Amino acid sequence: MDPAFISINNILDMMSALVKGFKQVLIHKNIIVYLFLIQLIFAGIVGSVIQKDLQMHLGQTIAGQVFESDFNYSVFMDMMRSIPDAFAISGKVFVIVFVINFILAIFLHAGCIQTLLHKQKQSMASFMSSAAKLFFPFLFFALFFLILFLIITGILFGPLAANSLPFVEWLESDRLFFYVLYVCLFIYFLLLSFITNWSINSRIHCARSQVSWWQSLKAGGLQTKKNYRALTAYFLLFSSLAFLGIWVNIKLDNLDTLVLTFILSLLILLGKIIIRLWNYSTLAVCSNAINKTV
Amino acid sequence: MFAYCKPTGNVQSDRVANYTMTVDLDHEHKTAFGMSQIVWHNPSPNPVSDLKFYMYLNAFKNMKSTWLKPTGGVVFDNPIARRGDDEWGHITIDSIGIANGEELTTKMYYVQDDGNIDDETVLYIPLDQAVQPGDSLVLNLTFTSKLPKTIARSGYGGNNFHLFVHWYPKLGVYEQDLEGNWDWNCIQFQQRTEFYGDFGNYDMTIRCDQSFTVGASGCMIEEGTIDREGETFKMTRYLAEDVIDFAWCVSPELEEYLDQWEDVDIRLLVGPDHCHMADRYMRAIKHSLQYFNDHLGKYPYPGITLMDPPFHSLRNGFMEYPTFATAGTVYRMPTWFRGSESLAIHEFAHQFFMGVLASNEKAEPWLDEGFVTYYEDRIMESLFPPDESQVSFLGFKYGNTALSRNEYARMNHEQINTAIARPGWEIRGDFKGIVYSKTATMLKTMEHYLGQEKMDEMMKRYFTNHKFTHPRRADFESLAVDYINQHVNAPLSSSLITFLTDCLDSSKTIDYQVTRVDGKTAQLKKVGELFLPVDIAITFADNTTSKVRWEKNTTTKELSFNKEIQSIHIDPESHCFIDLNMNNNSYKKEPTFFKRYLLKGISWTQHLFQSTTFLI
Numbered sequence: 001m002d003p004a005f006i007s008i009n010n011i012l013d014m015m016s017a018l019v020k021g022f023k024q025v026l027i028h029k030n031i032i033v034y035l036f037l038i039q040l041i042f043a044g045i046v047g048s049v050i051q052k053d054l055q056m057h058l059g060q061t062i063a064g065q066v067f068e069s070d071f072n073y074s075v076f077m078d079m080m081r082s083i084p085d086a087f088a089i090s091g092k093v094f095v096i097v098f099v100i101n102f103i104l105a106i107f108l109h110a111g112c113i114q115t116l117l118h119k120q121k122q123s124m125a126s127f128m129s130s131a132a133k134l135f136f137p138f139l140f141f142a143l144f145f146l147i148l149f150l151i152i153t154g155i156l157f158g159p160l161a162a163n164s165l166p167f168v169e170w171l172e173s174d175r176l177f178f179y180v181l182y183v184c185l186f187i188y189f190l191l192l193s194f195i196t197n198w199s200i201n202s203r204i205h206c207a208r209s210q211v212s213w214w215q216s217l218k219a220g221g222l223q224t225k226k227n228y229r230a231l232t233a234y235f236l237l238f239s240s241l242a243f244l245g246i247w248v249n250i251k252l253d254n255l256d257t258l259v260l261t262f263i264l265s266l267l268i269l270l271g272k273i274i275i276r277l278w279n280y281s282t283l284a285v286c287s288n289a290i291n292k293t294v
Numbered sequence: 295m296f297a298y299c300k301p302t303g304n305v306q307s308d309r310v311a312n313y314t315m316t317v318d319l320d321h322e323h324k325t326a327f328g329m330s331q332i333v334w335h336n337p338s339p340n341p342v343s344d345l346k347f348y349m350y351l352n353a354f355k356n357m358k359s360t361w362l363k364p365t366g367g368v369v370f371d372n373p374i375a376r377r378g379d380d381e382w383g384h385i386t387i388d389s390i391g392i393a394n395g396e397e398l399t400t401k402m403y404y405v406q407d408d409g410n411i412d413d414e415t416v417l418y419i420p421l422d423q424a425v426q427p428g429d430s431l432v433l434n435l436t437f438t439s440k441l442p443k444t445i446a447r448s449g450y451g452g453n454n455f456h457l458f459v460h461w462y463p464k465l466g467v468y469e470q471d472l473e474g475n476w477d478w479n480c481i482q483f484q485q486r487t488e489f490y491g492d493f494g495n496y497d498m499t500i501r502c503d504q505s506f507t508v509g510a511s512g513c514m515i516e517e518g519t520i521d522r523e524g525e526t527f528k529m530t531r532y533l534a535e536d537v538i539d540f541a542w543c544v545s546p547e548l549e550e551y552l553d554q555w556e557d558v559d560i561r562l563l564v565g566p567d568h569c570h571m572a573d574r575y576m577r578a579i580k581h582s583l584q585y586f587n588d589h590l591g592k593y594p595y596p597g598i599t600l601m602d603p604p605f606h607s608l609r610n611g612f613m614e615y616p617t618f619a620t621a622g623t624v625y626r627m628p629t630w631f632r633g634s635e636s637l638a639i640h641e642f643a644h645q646f647f648m649g650v651l652a653s654n655e656k657a658e659p660w661l662d663e664g665f666v667t668y669y670e671d672r673i674m675e676s677l678f679p680p681d682e683s684q685v686s687f688l689g690f691k692y693g694n695t696a697l698s699r700n701e702y703a704r705m706n707h708e709q710i711n712t713a714i715a716r717p718g719w720e721i722r723g724d725f726k727g728i729v730y731s732k733t734a735t736m737l738k739t740m741e742h743y744l745g746q747e748k749m750d751e752m753m754k755r756y757f758t759n760h761k762f763t764h765p766r767r768a769d770f771e772s773l774a775v776d777y778i779n780q781h782v783n784a785p786l787s788s789s790l791i792t793f794l795t796d797c798l799d800s801s802k803t804i805d806y807q808v809t810r811v812d813g814k815t816a817q818l819k820k821v822g823e824l825f826l827p828v829d830i831a832i833t834f835a836d837n838t839t840s841k842v843r844w845e846k847n848t849t850t851k852e853l854s855f856n857k858e859i860q861s862i863h864i865d866p867e868s869h870c871f872i873d874l875n876m877n878n879n880s881y882k883k884e885p886t887f888f889k890r891y892l893l894k895g896i897s898w899t900q901h902l903f904q905s906t907t908f909l910i
Contacts, residue, residue, distance in 0.1 A: 039900050047895030051888045059885035062863050063877040068886050073681070073692035077700045078877045098903075105907045142910040149909055165371070172452035174605035174625040175567040199909050246901055253689055258890055265897035272904055 014230055021282030025274060028115050031127065035108055035273050040266070042101045049093045057086050106142050110134035113200075114207045116281045130207070137206050137213035144217070145199045152191050156184050193235035198224040200283045201231075208287075223287050230286065238279040245272045298552070299513035299559035299597030306594055307493035307536040307762035310335050311465045317439075318527075319502040319544060324380075324441045324450045326458060331393075332433040334425070334465055338476040341424035342468060345433075346480035347417040349404075350460035351385035353483045354442035354449070358412035360482050362445075369445050370609060383442030383449065387417065387463050393432035396422055407482060415483040417463070437463050444609045451607030454506070459541040459615055460489060467492045467654075469764065481656060486725055487718040488655035488662075491538035493762055498532045502544050509563040509601050510534075510542035511618040536594075536762060537616035538652045543601055551576060555583040559597040565604035567625045571634060575600055575621060578635040578677065582642050585673045589750045591757040594650060600638060612637055614644030630687045632678060636694060639677075640670040650761045658767055659721075660714045660798075664733020671695045671734055689894075695738055695871075701731035703874050707803045715767050715798035735872050736797040740774075742869040743790055743826065744782065752777040767798070785845070789826055796824055797872075805874040806844075806864040808881040816862050816881070818844070818851040824872070828865035835860050835883075859883070 025032070057079055058064030067075040079086050111131030115122045122130075160167065160181070168177045202220025206213060224231055245268040252261045252268075317328040336342050353361035357375055367375030390398045398419050405418040425431045439461045441450045448459045466480025467490055479490060500508055501520055504527065508514075512534025520529045534540055543563070551562040551572045560579050564572055579600055583593050595617050602621045603610045611622030619641035623634040643666040647653070653661035671694035674683040682691035701724075705712055710723035714733050721728055741749040756765070756773050774794060778787045796802045804824035810817040818830070825847035832840045835858035844851055844864070853862075861882035868876060 039903055040896070043896045043899035043903065046899045047892045050895040051892040054888040054891055055885055058877060059888075060882055061877055062861060062866075062880035062882055064886045064888070065882065068888050068890055071689055071691060073696045074699065075877060077696075078703070078875045081700075081704055082875050082877065094899075098906075101903050102907060102910070105903070106910050109907075109910055138910070145909040169452065169606045172604070172606045173567055177605075178625050196909060242904075246905075249897065249901065250688060253894070258893060262893040262897060265893075269897065269900045269904070272901075276904075276908075 010230065014233065017282050017285040018234075018278075020285045021280075022278055024116055024119075024281040024285070025277045027119070027121055028112075028277075030121070030124075031112050031115055032270070032273055032277060034127070035112070035277075036270050038104065038108065039101070039269070039273075042097050046090070046094050046097055049090045050087070053087055053090045057083050102142075103139075106138050107131045107135050110138040110203075110207070112277060113203050113280055113284075116277065117204070117207055117284055134203075134207055137216070138203060140213045141199060141202055141206070141217070145195055148195055149192075152188070152195070156188050156191075160184065190232065193232045193239075194224060194228065196235055197228070197231040197283065200280060201287055204280070204284050204287050227286060231283070234279065234282060234286075238275055241275045242272050245269075245275075298561055301513050301515065301533050301535055302596055303535075305536070308335070308337060309494045309536065310337050310468075310492040312494040312496075313462070313540065314497040315462065315540075316499040317501065319456070319500065319506075321454050321456065321503055321506075321544070324383075324456065326439045326441075326461065328437045328439065328462060330433075330435050330437065330462065332431075332435070332465065334431045334433070336425045336427055336429055336431070336468070338468060338470075339427050340476050341426050343421050343424040344478070345419040345421065345431075346405075346466040346478040347387075347419070348460070348464040348466060348480060348483070348489075349385050349387075349415050349417050350464075350483050350489075351383045351439055351442070351448060352414035354383040354445050355414065356382060356412070358410070359415065360406070360408055360410050360413040360484050361415070363410065364485055372445070372609065374445055377443065381443040383440050385439045385461070385463065386437060388436045388438055390419070390433060390435040390463075392421075392423075393434060398433075408484075410482075413482055416466075416480055435463060444607060446609060447613050449607075449610060451604065451610065453545070453547055453604070453606070454503075455543070455545040455547070455604055455607045455610070457541070457543045457601075457603065457607070457610040457620070459613065460539070462540075464491060464539070466490075467764065472766075479654065484719050486721060488659065489539065490654045490656055490764075491652070493536055493538055493652065496532070496534040496537060496540040498534070498540055498542070499529065500532070500542060500544075501527045501529050503546075504528045505546045506544040507546070507548040507550060507563065508542065508544050509548065509561070509599050509618065511537060511540045511599070511616050513559075513597050534617060537649065539616050541615035541618045543603075543610075545604070547604060548601070553580065555580045556587075557596065558583055558593055561597060561599040563599065563601040565602060567604060568602050568623050570625075571602060571623050571627060574629075574635055575602065575638050578638050579642055581677050582639050582673050585676060586643075586646060586669070589672070590646060590669070590753055591650075591761065593645065594761070595645070598642065598645065600642070612641065614641045614648055616649045617645065619644065628687075630685065632674065632684055635677070636670060636674050636684060639673050640666055643669045643673070646757070651757065652762070652764050653766065654764060656719070657717045658715065659718045659729045660733045661765065661767065661770065663730045664714065665737070667698060667730040667734035668737040671698055671738070695734070698731045698734040698738070699871060701727050702735045702872070705732075707801050707874075710801070712801040713799050732797065736794070739826070739869070739871040740790060740794065742867075742871055743786065744778070748777075748781055751781075771795075771798070786827060789847075793824060793826055803874050804870065804872060805878070806870065807875075807878045808862055808864060811859055811862060811881045811883075813858055814855050816853045816859055818853070818862075818864060820844075820849050820851075822874070826870045826872075828870050829867070831863045831866040832859060833861045834858060 058067055063075045066072050111127040114130030114134060115127050168174050171177055198220050201223045202216045205219045206216035249265050249268050252264050255261050312333045313330055315328055315330040317326045319326050353359045402417055402419040404414040405416050406413050441456060443449055444451055448457060448461055450456045466478040469479050470476050508530045510532045512532045514530055515533045516531035518529050519526050547565050548563040549569060553560045553576050562572055562575055597617060599618045600621055602623060608622050611620045613620050621638040627634050647665040648662040655662050674694040680693045683693040684697055685692055705724050705727045712728050712732055756770055760769055775791050778790050802824045803822035805821040807819045809819045828844050830842045830844060863880040865879055
C-alpha cells in the first residue's frame with residue numbers, strides 16, 4: 001500500500017477539500033431550494049395520485065378507514081384481488097413523472113455543477129443558461145454511465161441470481177453463498193465508487209473546460225484513476241450519509257406521528273440534496289487541486 | 295442409561311404393527327442394509343391371508359414410477375430425469391419369511407391399481423396360512439434401502455447428509471373401508487398424497503460411521519460403538535412407542551441443542567450455517583407444546599426432535615414424521631420474516647394431526663394439513679403480534695390467518711372444485727389453497743361464531759375421543775354436529791352445520807356486499823351460496839347507531855330508516871371470516887382522505903428519485 005495514502009497530510013488535504021466544498025455549497029444554497037422544491041412537486045404529484053386511487057377504491061368504505069389507520073394486509077389484498085388495476089393510474093403517472101424527473105434532473109444537475117464552480121452567488125438566469133448549455137453533454141454522460149452501471153450490475157449479480165440454488169448446492173453451504181455475495185457487494189461498491197466519481201469528474205471537467213463530452217469523459221476517468229483512493233473515501237462518506245438518511249427515515253416510519261414523521265422526512269431529503277451537492281463541490285475542489293499539481 | 299428422553303412405557307395405542315430393526319449404513323453407497331422383525335396383530339374379525347407393504351423408495355427408482363411420471367422430470371424446480379444411475383433410489387426385500395418357517399421371498403410381487411406396471415411402490419405377498427382374528431404374525435426380513443439424491447423428502451445431499459424417511463418395507467393398514475369391508479389400505483405412492491400407517495412400537499438400532507450425528511424418531515435408549523471387520527462404527531438404539539412411522543437422519547455436520555418443556559425433551563439438530571436459528575426454533579417448539587397443552591391436549595410422547603437440514607439438502611426439509619420433524623431456513627434469516635418459525639410450528643403441529651390423530655393423509659389430507667394450518671396460525675399469532683406474525687418489514691406486514699384467508703380467497707372458485715373433503719389424488723388446482731387454507735379459514739370462521747372457548751372444548755373432545763386411532767371425516771363431523779347442537783342456539787346451530795358440510799363438499803362461497811345507500815335506505819347483497827348470519831351496524835347522520843341482523847339465507851336485504859345513513863357495515867367484527875371480499879361489506883358517506891399514503895408516497899418517491907439519479 002502506498003504509505004502516502006495514510007499520511008496525515010493526505011487526510012488533512014481531504015478534510016480541507018471537504019470544508020471548502022461545504023462552504024461552496026453554502027454560497028449557492030439557493031440551488032438546494034430549487035432542487036428540493038422541484039423534487040417535492042414531482043413526488044407530490046405521485047403521492048396525490050396514489051391518494052386519489054385509494055380514495056376511489058376504498059374511500060367510501062370502513063375498510064378504507066382501517067387501512068388509513070395502519071397498513072392492513074387483508075384490506076390491501078382484497079382490493080388487489082377485486083380490482084386488479086387499482087393502481088393503474090398511479091402506475092402510469094409514476095412512470096411519466098419518473099421519466100420527466102430523470103431528464104429534468106440531468107438539466108438541473110448541469111446547472112448545479114456549473115454554479116458550484118463559481119465562488120460568487122449566481123443568478124437564476126445564469127443557472128438556467130448553464131443548465132441549458134450543458135444539458136446535452138450531461139445527457140450523454142447520464143446514458144453512458146447508466147449503461148455502464150447496468151452492465152456492471154448484470155455481470156456481478158446476474159449469474160449469481162440465475163444460478164443461486166445450484167450454486168448453493170455446489171458450495172454445500174448457504175453461509176459460503178452469503179460470503180460470496182458479500183465479496184460481490186464489496187467489489188460492486190468499489191466499481192460503483194469508481195463510476196460515480198468518474199461521472200462527477202467528467203461533468204466537472206466538461207463544465208469547467210467546455211470541451212467535447214468525449215474528452216471530458218477521458219479526462220474524468222484519468223482524474224478518478226489518479227486520485228481513486230481519496231475519491232473512494234469520499235464516496236464511502238457521502239453514500240454512508242445518504243444511506244443513514246434512508247435508515248433514519250425507515251425508523252421514523254414506525255412512529256405513529258404521521259405529520260411529524262413527514263416533516264422530519266423532508267428534512268432528511270433536504271439533507272440528502274445537500275450531501276449530493278457537497279459531494280460535487282468537494283470533488284470540484286479536489287479536481288482543481290489535481291489540475292494545479294499536474 | 296437414557297441418552298435422550300425416556301420412553302414412558304405406557305401403552306397408548308393398539309400397537310398393531312411393531313418393528314424391531316437393525317440397519318447398517320453404507321454411506322459411500324447411500325444404502326442401508328436392514329434386518330427387521332415385524333409383529334403384526336390382526337385387528338379384524340376376519341382371517342387375513344395376504345400382506346401388503348409400502349415400498350415408497352421405489353417411487354424414486356426411475357422416471358416410470360406413478361409418482362415421477364407426471365412430473366415431466368422436474369420436481370420443485372429440480373431437473374431430475376437425466377441423473378446418473380447412482381443418484382436414483384430403490385428398496386428391495388432380499389428375504390422374507392414367517393417365524394414358523396414359511397418362506398415368502400419367492401411369492402411376493404408388486405401390484406398396481408393404476409395399470410402402471412413399472413410402479414413398484416406396493417408389494418403384495420400371499421400367505422399360505424391365514425392370520426386368525428386377534429392372532430399375531432411374526433415376519434423376519436432383510437432389506438436394502440438405497441437413498442436417491444433427494445428429489446422430495448427422503449434422500450441424501452452434500453457432505454454425507456442422509457435422511458431416511460418412508461425408507462423400509464412398511465405394512466399397510468388393515469381396516470374397514472367406508473362400506474364396512476375389511477381389507478388392506480395400501481395404495482400406490484402418487485403425487486399429492488402423503489402417508490398412512492398403523493400404530494406400533496419401533497425398536498431401532500442404527501449403525502453408521504462414528505463421525506455422524508444421528509437424529510431419529512423416539513428416544514435414544516442406547517449409544518455406543520461396535521467393532522466389525524477391524525472398523526469401529528457408531529451404534530445408537532432408538533425406541534419409539536405408539537407411533538405410526540419411524541424416520542432418521544445422519545450427518546457429520548449437525549449440531550445438537552437440548553431443552554425441555556415440562557417432561558418433554560426437545561432435541562434440535564441444526565447445521566452449522568443455521569445455528570443462529572436455534573433459539574428461535576426452540577422458542578417456537580416450547581411455545582407450541584404449551585399452546586397445545588392449553589388448547590387441545592397434552593403432547594403424549596416423551597420427546598420431540600426437530601432437524602433443520604443444511605441448505606444444500608433443503609428438499610429434505612419441511613416435513614413431519616412421528617416425534618421427528620424437519621424444518622428449513624437460510625443463513626442469517628432476518629427476524630422480520632418468521633416463515634421458519636411458522637414452518638417449524640406447522641411440522642410440529644402434525645404430531646397431533648397425523649401423529650396422534652392418525653387420519654389417512656392420502657384419502658383425507660384436510661384432516662391433517664387443514665387442522666395443522668389452523669393451529670399453526672393460532673400458535674403463530676399468540677407467539678407474535680397477530681397482524682405481523684409472518685412478516686413485518688418496512689411497514690408491510692401480515693399475520694398467519696390473513697395469509698390463509700388470502701390463499702383461500704384468491705383461488706378461482708368458479709373454475710376449480712374447491713371442496714375440501716376429497717382424496718389428495720382427486721384434487722386439481724391449488725392444493726394448498728384448498729386443503730390447507732380453505733380448511734383453516736373454515737375452522738377460523740367456526741371459531742368466530744362459537745367463540746374460542748367453545749371451539750377449544752370441541753377440539754379437545756375430538757382429540758380425547760380419537761387419539762391413537764385413525765379418525766375420518768365422519769368422526770370429526772358427527773362430533774362437531776353434536777357439539778354445535780348441544781352448545782349453540784338455533785337457528786345459528788343449523789347454519790353452522792350447513793356451513794361445515796357445504797365447505798367440505800362444495801365450492802360454494804360467500805361475499806356480503808353493500809350495493810347502494812340512498813339517504814335513508816340501503817340495499818345489501820349476498821353473492822355465493824354459503825350462508826352464515828351476520829350483524830349489520832348502522833351509524834346515522836345524528837351520530838346515533840343501530841344494529842340489525844341478517845338472519846335468513848337470502849341473497850338481498852333492504853333496510854329503510856327514518857334517519858339519514860352515515861355509514862353501514864355488514865359483519866363489523868368479521869365473524870364471517872371466509873367472506874371473499876370484506877372491503878365491499880361497508881359504506882360510509884364521508885370519503886376517507888388517505889393522508890398516510892399521501893405523505894409516505896411523497897417522501898418515499900423523493901428517496902426513490904434521489905437513489906435512481908445518483909449517476910447523473
